[in-house]
Amino acid sequence: MFAKETYIERRKKLSKTVGSGIILLPGNGESPMNYTDNQYHFRQDSCFLYYFGLDHPDLIGYIDIDNDKEVLFGNDLTVDDIVWMGVKPTISERASQVGVAETYPLNKLASFISEAQKKGREIHYLPPYRAETKVFLFELLGIKPSQAKEQSSLKLVKAIVNQRNYKTKEELNEIEKAVNVTVDMHLTAMRMARPGLKEWEIAAAVHKVALASGGNLSFPIIATIHGETLHNHYHGNTIQSGDMFLLDAGAETPMHYGGDLSSTFPVDKTFSNRQKEIYNVALAAHEAAIAMLKPGVTNKDVHLKACLTIAEGMKELGFMKGNMQEAVSKGAHALFFPCGTGHMMGLDIHDMENLGEELVGYDGEPKSTQFGLKSLRLARKLEPGFVLTIEPGVYFIPDLIDMWRAENKFSDFINWDKVEQYKDFGGCRNEEDFVITETGARLLGKPLPKTIEDVEAER
Numbered sequence: 001m002f003a004k005e006t007y008i009e010r011r012k013k014l015s016k017t018v019g020s021g022i023i024l025l026p027g028n029g030e031s032p033m034n035y036t037d038n039q040y041h042f043r044q045d046s047c048f049l050y051y052f053g054l055d056h057p058d059l060i061g062y063i064d065i066d067n068d069k070e071v072l073f074g075n076d077l078t079v080d081d082i083v084w085m086g087v088k089p090t091i092s093e094r095a096s097q098v099g100v101a102e103t104y105p106l107n108k109l110a111s112f113i114s115e116a117q118k119k120g121r122e123i124h125y126l127p128p129y130r131a132e133t134k135v136f137l138f139e140l141l142g143i144k145p146s147q148a149k150e151q152s153s154l155k156l157v158k159a160i161v162n163q164r165n166y167k168t169k170e171e172l173n174e175i176e177k178a179v180n181v182t183v184d185m186h187l188t189a190m191r192m193a194r195p196g197l198k199e200w201e202i203a204a205a206v207h208k209v210a211l212a213s214g215g216n217l218s219f220p221i222i223a224t225i226h227g228e229t230l231h232n233h234y235h236g237n238t239i240q241s242g243d244m245f246l247l248d249a250g251a252e253t254p255m256h257y258g259g260d261l262s263s264t265f266p267v268d269k270t271f272s273n274r275q276k277e278i279y280n281v282a283l284a285a286h287e288a289a290i291a292m293l294k295p296g297v298t299n300k301d302v303h304l305k306a307c308l309t310i311a312e313g314m315k316e317l318g319f320m321k322g323n324m325q326e327a328v329s330k331g332a333h334a335l336f337f338p339c340g341t342g343h344m345m346g347l348d349i350h351d352m353e354n355l356g357e358e359l360v361g362y363d364g365e366p367k368s369t370q371f372g373l374k375s376l377r378l379a380r381k382l383e384p385g386f387v388l389t390i391e392p393g394v395y396f397i398p399d400l401i402d403m404w405r406a407e408n409k410f411s412d413f414i415n416w417d418k419v420e421q422y423k424d425f426g427g428c429r430n431e432e433d434f435v436i437t438e439t440g441a442r443l444l445g446k447p448l449p450k451t452i453e454d455v456e457a458e459r
C-alpha cells in the first residue's frame, strides 16, 4: 500500500471534481469457484484499490461530499472466521491505514443510503462488471441489475478516468517493478522453448516467475504456437520444430499494478528466412509506432503508422500491391493486423476498460466501425503521464483469409495466391510498455530482446 496521504489526496481530488452527492465505491467480494469456501483467487476492484488501498474482500467505500465525511463499511471477523482464517486487523485498523476515520458494519450501510435517498441526494456509483455487485446495488438502491449500468454516474466515471489516466511517480515505480518481473517471465520462456515440450510447460514456468515475485499474473497467459489467434488461452499443443512461439504475459505487483509484454521467437535455435521476413515487418511497425510517441500526437495516428508500416512491409514481400496509403484507409491491411496497436495500462491491464473505452481511450469521441480500426482501444491525443502498450503484429488467420478470399475482398491490394502459401504461418508481435513524458516517451522496465540477433542470443 502507498502512504495513507496518497489515498487521502486521491479522494479529496475526486470529491472536488464530482462536486456534490455521495460516492459509493464497493470493493469486490470473494468469488466461489464451485462452493462458498472454495474460491477463485481474490482480486480487489481497481477503483476501490485506487481510492481506498485495501486489498481485502467485502469492504465498501462511502464518501459524503457535501458533509465532508468518509466512511469504510465492513464486518470485523467473528470467532468462527478467526478459527478458519486467523486473526486479521479490525475494520477500523484497516481504515486508519488509508486515512479514513469512520467505520461501520455492513448492515449499517442501508440506513445511510435510505437517509440520503429521503433527502433526494445524488448517489454516484460506477457501472458494475460483476453480477454480485449488480445484486448488491439492486438490494441497496433498488436499481434493477439490467439497469445498473445506465443509471451509473457518468460524472463519477469521467472524474475517475481523468485521475487514473495520469500516472504519478509512485505509480510508475510500481508499474516498472511489474514490467521487470514480466521481462523475466519472457526470458524464461525464450530460454526454455524447444520442440517436444507442451505449451502448458512453458505457461507454468512463466506463471511461476510471477508468483515468485510476490505478485501474480496481470491477465491470463497467452503461450502458444498459434499466435494468429489473438487471445489464445489454450495451452495443450506439443511444440514442433519449425513453430514460432508467441508469449503474451504479464505480472502484477502485490499492489496490483501490472506489466504487459509480448514476445515471439522460433522454437528452434534460429529464425528461418520465412520467419525472419514476417517478424521483421512486425518489428518495423513496432519501432515506427514507438518513434511517434510524444505528447500531442494521437494514438490513432500512431496506430495508422503501424498499419502503414505493416502494409508496406507486406507489399515488399509480395503479399500486398497498389497504393498502401489507400489500402490502409480502406482497411485492407487488417487481413494481417486486425486489432489495435495498444491500450492504457495501470491497475488494470486494459486500464479502466470497465469504465468504457470511449471515455478512457477516446476522450468521448466515437470509435470507428471499420474492421481492424474498431478494435483500437486507445486513439486520443497522448499526454504526459499516460502509460500505454505498443503491440502491433502480423497474423495469418486461416478463417479470415478464406472468408475474404471467397468474397474477393480487396483484390486490388492483396495477392491472394501468395497469402495462401502462408496460411499455416501463425502470427507474431512484440509488445512493450511506455510512459509519455513531457518531450517523448520512456520505455518502462528493462528492455526485452526483440531484434533477430538479440532473440537468437537467448535461444
Ligand code: GLY
Pocket (backbone or CB within 6 Å): 219, 248, 249, 260, 261, 343
Ligand atoms: N496482453 C493482453 C492484452 O493486451 O489484451
Ligand code: MN
Pocket (backbone or CB within 6 Å): 260, 343, 389, 391, 431
Ligand atoms: Mn497488451
